Amino acid sequence: MIGPMTSGAATRTSEATWTIAQVAEDFGVTHRTVRHYEDLGLISPERRGTQRVYRRRDRTRLGLILRGKRLGFPLEEIRTIIDLFDAPRGRRTQLEYVLGQIDERRADLDQRLKDVQDAIAELGEFERRCREDLDKLA
């Protein structure tokens, strides 16, 4: 059961939509996790009556959330980041604020980049030494 709810059916102008179970399955998390992110305000799917209806925008945000998690950011911080992307950028002051935030984020990410590059380099060096030891045993 992969794919949107309205697959092939009479979907006139509206976009494709998914249920919470489909979204959870697609992203490899539980429905509880998805609802937790909603509780924290990281995603806000529409409601068809009582049921949640997820659209492409929600899936995009969920992707950003999970990547942020893999990078070790706390959910609250992730919220401020993705909210930034959707922030109104009308007034000059707003835009300047956003650009400032971007710089902060980039500093953070640059540190992460350095960390992961260093870690990979060290791992490579360590592997080299291990292979050396292995050769000596041969």
Add this chain to the structure above:
Amino acid sequence: MIGPMTSGAATRTSEATWTIAQVAEDFGVTHRTVRHYEDLGLISPERRGTQRVYRRRDRTRLGLILRGKRLGFPLEEIRTIIDLFDAPRGRRTQLEYVLGQIDERRADLDQRLKDVQDAIAELGEFERRCREDLDKLA
């Protein structure tokens, strides 16, 4: 108060050592954090009587721990990683096991690398759009 305990004093053959407060200060964490890592077996400083004595090796490990944290790894996983570096590599089976673990770690790190690169790229793109908007206002 930066520098080892035995700075300048009669430090014959022994290496430089630090107290828990100095180590915590140097790495920007609390002493409670340092002791927590010890509780989990990530570092094991010597004891001079009852007091903990930290040496260069402990500081190295602490650095690895904190970098691992910045990369979003849980402490338990970090422990297995740094233990790997100190693991005995005498027998061939041991070495092959270690090399296998290295591959797993690298896969993980490669994902992190991709994540952070993607994030940086998106942030750059977003900044470009913001600057565009800003120019239009001028």
Add this chain to the structure above:
DNA sequence: CTTGACGTTGACGTAAACGTAAAGCATGAT
């Protein structure tokens, strides 16, 4: 119309990663 299959809202539980006292040693300075 009842049975599932899914969806919903609480509400409590839990594991990780520390924070925060509380209360006791140890040691150099006064």
Add this chain to the structure above:
DNA sequence: ATCATGCTTTACGTTTACGTCAACGTCAAG
């Protein structure tokens, strides 16, 4: 000798990020 500092352990508290019921709604299929 005692006083202040810094280190120690013990132990409970807190925050984050969900897991795990419980109890109920809803809607298509039999």
